[in-house]
Amino acid sequence: MTAYTIHSLDDSQDMAPKFGYGELGEARFARSDLAAEQTGVSFFRLKPGARQAFGHHHDEAEEVYVVLKGSGRVKLDDDIVEISRLDAIRVAPTVVRAFEAGPDGLEWLAFGPHHEGDGALDHGWWTD
Helix, strand or coil: CCCCCCCCHHHCCECCHHHCCCCCEEEEECCCCCCCCCEEEEEEEECCCCECCEEEECCCCCEEEEEEEEEEEEEECCEEEEEECCCEEEECCCCCEEEEEEEEEEEEEEEEECCCCCCEEEECCCCC
């Protein structure tokens, strides 16, 4: 293995269609493509007005999200917060989180330590 990897996130497989969420946007998980052993890196894109189909949380991994483009809202446990370009959001492991795009859509990156099997999906968690 080399000491570094350069990889376009657009070249990582979009997993949203595989799991039935392609109509909402994109979800690209690049850890393996980058040959990263300890760090998870993901790129997400939500279409205008779309909301992630589920929340999620971790047992161990603290994550940081950085909004690249657009605006929207993030739900963190019971709090709903407006977010926009270049906002950085740190989330403790057990906080349930999900994103919703505003009228121009929403693109963001997620970073955090990788712990195999750490994470749970919370379907139907964010309802109006």
